[in-house]
Amino acid sequence: MTHLWLRAEQRPNEDRTGLTPDGAARLIAQGIRLTVEDSGNRILPTAAYRAAGAEIAPAGSWPGAPRDAIIFGLKELPEDGSPLPHRHIMFGHAFKGQPAGRLLLERFRTGGGRLYDLEYLLDEDSRRVAAFGYWAGYAGAAVALKCWLAQRAGGQCGPISAYPDKAALLADLHAELARELSKGTPPPSAIVIGALGRVGSGASSLCAAMGIKVTKWDKAETASGGPFPEIARHDVFLNCILAMPGTPVLVPADLPGQPRQLSVIGDIACDPSSDFSPIKVYDRTTSWSDPALRVHATPPLDVTAIDNLPSLLPLESSQDYAAQLLPSLLSLDAIDAGVWGRAGAIFDHHMRERA
Ligand SMILES: NC(=O)c1ccc[n+]([C@@H]2O[C@H](COP(=O)([O-])OP(=O)(O)OC[C@H]3O[C@@H](n4cnc5c(N)ncnc54)[C@H](O)[C@@H]3O)[C@@H](O)[C@H]2O)c1
DSSP states (O other): OOOOEEEOOOOOOOOSSOHHHHHHHHHHHTEEEEEEOOOOOSSHHHHHHHHTOEEEEETGGGGGOOOTTTOOOOSSSOOOOOOOOOOOEEEOOOSOHHHHHHHHHHHHHHOOOOOEEEGGBOTTTTTTOOOHHHHHHHOOOOOOEEEEHHHTTTSOOOOOOOOOOOHHHHHHHHHHHHHHHTOOOOOEEEESSTSSSHHHHHHHHHHHHHHHEEEEEEHHHHHTOOOOGGGGGEEEEEEEEOOTOOOOOOOOOTGGGGGOOOOEEEEOOTTSSSOOOSBBBBSSSSSSSSSSSEETTTTEEEEEEEETGGSSSHHHHHHHHHHHHHHTTTTTGTTTTTHHHHHHHHHHHHHHHHH
């Protein structure tokens, strides 16, 4: 019998989960044994998992789980160097040479466990079966708009924190925007690039919900390779493309000093250290405590580039992601086949490469 163990997330500001109580009930009905760790910050209450029939364990008790349990969480494990003998389902960030990822793989090697990386759960057409992109786009557009509003008040965006749900985020933004527009300020215009993708759809939806005029571009509109003076004619640019070799430069390094209407770049794709990043005016991510990086003083140009945006909307992010992932979890009895088999093979490949 497959035994799935949902661990409590230990990262600060991480209230999301990849399994809802409804999903838990489905897994249990299918004969999967389910243990759920209690968690003080998970957006969905432990009591609902208990009511669904899950066994409840203390937070962080997964190292003592039976050896055949499959440990499931989203983000990183405590970095204590301990060997990892279990099978783990999580975002490992371990296959692109990241320093913390190398250590994680070493822990699997010494423990004999296996990583089924959520980023590499792919269907037969190599498309991801589950991703958080839509709500990242939604939240990222909201933060960019907050940056624009803060500029209108002569400042920079202050600390942000998670919203209980999307309605609370919209109420907050609507109130702020209405205050600004009541002074006679024209509403901002926005351009979303990568608009046909998951992140771009979410960013476009937030703009629509706020009544903001949005220009939507995807590959067809950037096929010329640039330059793209249209970007600087919008107030807010929301970058939502998956950058790769050949991605054109969308914001050149000299743009801040040029005449422009653009005052906020929301780099929702958020890959500033990549050589392929299409935005050349900044080099580091920003954070919840300090969301905006001022890259030019007068007129102001702020970049916001936060790498854990879906956590700002943990309820919707969890519900959406869990719904996408559940069909794969329901097939966990066949962990050597299909989506799990492919993810396992990717792990094996990286372990062999590092041997
Ligand atoms: N900041 C965060 O918290 C966060 C969260 C999730 C995803 N992301 C990142 O956002 C990016 C997009 O993710 P996604 O899930 O939406 O990917 P996706 O594949 O669903 O969408 C990417 C879109 O970009 C378009 N695109 C690619 N190259 C382009 C180009 N040169 N010009 C115009 N459009 C182009 C594609 O056609 C596609 O529509 C990724 O880099 C991802 O890692 C960031």
